[in-house]
Amino acid sequence: MRLEAKPAPTLAVTLLFPLAAIVATLLLVSLLVLAAGASPFSVFYLVARGAAGSQFALLETLTRATPLIFTGLAVAVAFRAKLWNIGAEAQLYIGGVLTVVLGTGALPLPSAILIPVLMAAAMAAGALLLLGPAVLKTRFGVDEVVTTLLLNFIVLLFVSMLLEGVLKDPMGLGWPQSQKVVAEAQLPRLIQGKRLHLGFVIAIIAAVVVWIVTKKTKLGYEMRAVGHNPEGARFVGIPVNLVLMKTALLSGGLAALAGFSEVSGLKGNLTLDLSAGYGYTGIVVAMLAMLNPLGVIASAIFVAGIFVGADAMSRAAKVPSYIADVMVATSLLTMVVAILLTRYRIRWR
Amino acid sequence: MSDTPVLRLSGISKRFGPLRANDDISFDLKRGEVIALLGENGAGKTTLMNILFGHYVADAGTVEAFGEPLPPGDPRAALDAGIGMVHQHFTLADNMTVQENIALGTQSLWRARLDRASVRQRIAQLSADFGLAVDPAATVSTLSVGERQRVEILKALYRDARILILDEPTAVLTPAETDALFRTLKLLVAKGLSIIFISHKLHEVMAVSDRVLVLRAGRLVGECETASTDRKELAALMVGQEVKPAEVSPANVGAPLLVLEGVSTAPYNGAALDDVSLTLSAGEITGLAGVSGNGQAALAALIAGTQRATGGRISVAGREVAGWSPRVALDHGVARIPEDRHAVGTIGDMSVTENVIAERYGSPRFSRMGFLDWKAARHFAEKIIADYDVKCPSPEARIRLLSGGNMQKLILGRALDPEPAVILASQPTRGLDVGAVAYVHRMLLAARERGAAVLLISEDLEEILALSDRIIVMSKGRLSTPSARGERSIRELGELMAGHSGERSDAA
Known part of the structure; x- marks a missing residue:
């Protein structure tokens, strides 16, 4: 058995592959559901209803999708340039840290100025956090998978230290949490009384901007060239290392916006459970979208729907909601296979 | 000669898109014989050997080794049948020793430790028999190119190769190393091995082979005993027509x-x-x-x-x-x-358009304020495709899908425009x-x-x-x-x- 390259797939085929991956995922997960003693059909129905069966469910899914769009974009941007940023989780938390450091009263500014300032500060912090691994990669050839992954743990412990120390809310009854951000630093809700907030709109705008950057600009062209063939890119005069730095800044900044949006739009303060693994799930989101920034919106909503739906399903069907993690993980595997099959065909002989 | 051929190729054909890399090629290789496979670059020599060795699957035709048909597309089967190949680009692990490279893949996975003594003894024996002097304990990265080639040949012999294929073996050798290689080949055929020697260098072919097969544009256009031919005849067969040297006027040298x-x-x-x-x-x-x-x-x-x-x-x-x-x-x-x-x-994975602008994408012609002008880029690609006579489906096609010649024309266009x-x-x-x-x-x-x-x-x-x-x-x-x-x-x-x-x- 071996792989043979095949011509570029048509758009229809390109769209078909994520669907095929999802179908394969459902089939595989069915086995586990059966093992748990439930009917796959009713479980999947309950997941779908829990994710999109009511206005409340739908809004909850979009709320959950918001950080995933940011982290998915961060991963998509980096992976295009073959900069393997596994550290979106850390960048997210650093974004959250900057938001509470500057948003809890340090800057007495009106909302229209304070929110952009907080976004810029969060992005700068996330960007700088990824710049370190990028410099180590380009200067010394240190594998950024290792450095970005390990930074996740370092940053989480660092945040824990801050929350037990300087950032600890004196009124927090001893819990490791920060103060709430001031009202001017909060993102408004999109619908009165519902959890969906302006962060979702910012995420959509970010996706469109990233799409324009990758498709229309010199930087996007350079990033793709570096990702496909760094040696060839260097030969034609593309400053490969500089492009990787710019990619790192963009990717780290986008991931940090997830942290800003969660603090400013949803939680109000920084805690150690700000992210439910959004940095890691962003990898799945980006892969399901085949690294297309607009596709990230759809795949983030899909993945968020699985998590939200699975919570509702587990209450009704007595199948543990961990099935959501299994589904998302399985969909990553099937998607990786599907992407391989868009580019190669398998010859058995 | 009456003995059965050790290798028989019958009607081998292989296409890559519109290109006929091999077109109905048949020949026999006898025991103790050196066949030279002669042809220009791109004549289909390497494709043919890759089919023989199982790297490619032929569209038609069969390969028989020692009277047994070889299953297509299975390098393992070719190895087991006693076919060894020395590639133009060596396939050695640079950070391992000669001995480790030679033994690599030959010992059972389930054995706890390598049987080093017998490996060393066997290598020493082969080295002595065939004049392939090389230190088994040396790390490959410290060896010269000629020595590395000897390791490749030893690797094939260690696996009991009875048929040795050498793909352009002299391209990387000095004349003295080439002579040493030819002496080794003589020793190998004396022991009953058969050799296919791929080359486009006429004098080497004359020096080393018993029989010459000439390939041109994927077809076998000539087959002759080396003793009864000469370089002129081979050159004419290889190129197909009288080679017309490019018209060169006297140089007008400037600053x-x-x-x-x-x-x-x-x-x-x-x-x-x-x-x-x-x-x-x-x-x-x-x-x-x-x-x-x-x-x-x-x-x-x-x-x-x-x-x-x-x-x-x-x-x-x-x-x-x-x-x-x-x-x-x-x-x-x-x-x-x-x-x-x-x-x-x-x-390779970017389009023809994206590739032709690669050296100048930042110029005002193709970009404004950080945004690329894809329309101008496409026009430029169309111009290069027309001016340099590039055969390609469209400017949007991935450049990987183009043939080597067309790819080179695009690179020429990009560089010379x-x-x-x-x-x-x-x-x-x-x-x-x-x-x-x-x-x-x-x-x-x-x-x-x-x-x-x-x-x-x-x-x-x-x-x-x-x-x-x-x-x-x-x-x-x-x-x-x-x-x-x-x-x-x-x-x-x-x-x-x-x-x-x-x-x-x-x-x-």
Whole structure:
């Protein structure tokens, strides 16, 4: 058995592959559901209803999708340039840290100025956090998978230290949490009384901007060239290392916006459970979208729907909601296979 | 001869898209025989051997080894049947020893430890029998190219190869190493092995083979006993028609355009530059000959800007340029045609359009305020496709899908369209078919007529002789004194390539 390259797939085929991956995922997960003693059909129905069966469910899914769009974009941007940023989780938390450091009263500014300032500060912090691994990669050839992954743990412990120390809310009854951000630093809700907030709109705008950057600009062209063939890119005069730095800044900044949006739009303060693994799930989101920034919106909503739906399903069907993690993980595997099959065909002989 | 052939190919055909790489090829190989497979680059020699060895599956035809049919597409079966292949590019693990490389993959996975003593003994035996002297304990990365080739041959013999395929084995060897290889081959056939020797060098084929098969454009066009043929006949068979040398008018040499003074580099692909000085003048093609791995790659990379000089000066049009890089080279009108079209010259997964603008995407012609003008880029791609006669489905096609010749035409178009002052052409015709080779030659000569300074780096001495106004030989990272067209004989050039001193010698 071996792989043979095949011509570029048509758009229809390109769209078909994520669907095929999802179908394969459902089939595989069915086995586990059966093992748990439930009917796959009713479980999947309950997941779908829990994710999109009511206005409340739908809004909850979009709320959950918001950080995933940011982290998915961060991963998509980096992976295009073959900069393997596994550290979106850390960048997210650093974004959250900057938001509470500057948003809890340090800057007495009106909302229209304070929110952009907080976004810029969060992005700068996330960007700088990824710049370190990028410099180590380009200067010394240190594998950024290792450095970005390990930074996740370092940053989480660092945040824990801050929350037990300087950032600890004196009124927090001893819990490791920060103060709430001031009202001017909060993102408004999109619908009165519902959890969906302006962060979702910012995420959509970010996706469109990233799409324009990758498709229309010199930087996007350079990033793709570096990702496909760094040696060839260097030969034609593309400053490969500089492009990787710019990619790192963009990717780290986008991931940090997830942290800003969660603090400013949803939680109000920084805690150690700000992210439910959004940095890691962003990898799945980006892969399901085949690294297309607009596709990230759809795949983030899909993945968020699985998590939200699975919570509702587990209450009704007595199948543990961990099935959501299994589904998302399985969909990553099937998607990786599907992407391989868009580019190669398998010859058995 | 009455004995059954050890290898029989019947009606092998293989197409790659529109290209017929192999078209109904049949032949037999007898025990103790050396067959030379002769053909131009792109004639289908390597494809045929890859089919034989199971790397490709033929569209039609069968392979029989020792009377048994070989299952297609299974290298394992070819190995088991006693077919060994020594590739043009070696497949050794550089960080392991000779012994480890040879034994690699031959011992059972379930054995706890390697049986080193018997491996060493067997290697020593094979080395002695066939004159393949090499230290089994040496790390491969410390070996010379000739020694590495011996390891490859030992590797095949260790696996009990009865049929040995050598793909262009002399391309990387000095004349002395080539002679040693030929002695080894004689010993091997004396022991009853059969050999297929792939080459496009006529004198080697005459020296080493019993029988010659000539391939042209994927078809077997001639088969003759070596003893009853001569080089002229083979050349005519190989090329198909009378080889018409490119029309070359006398050079109209102008001012020096690119000058290297005493440049040195770190080792690059096996050799470093050592205090090299070189002047490329307008209206002149300078041919750089040499055995591969003597610093040509380092020189090409240096001029292309991808490799830094550790010392010396680079000047363009009389002015020293600091901080030489690909971008700086391009900005100073130095066009580069790289040796490796796939790994360096193109970005395979990007489109034809994206590739042709790659050297100039940042110019005002193709971008404004950081945004690319895809319409202008597409127009430019269409112009290059038309001007340089590129066969491709559309400017949006991934460049990976183009044939080598068409890819090279695009690279030529990209490099030559801005009418560069200096052109670095590194192995510009390697692997191209005869038509594409002639096209590349015409383009380089046209650039010369226009007044460009051309540096042609090639391992193909005939190409160098045909095109160059001035020939320089590179050996061990140093350059010989230049000689004018026709000034040095092929033998004199050969001696320089083998590393004899830069002075002309009259010794026998």
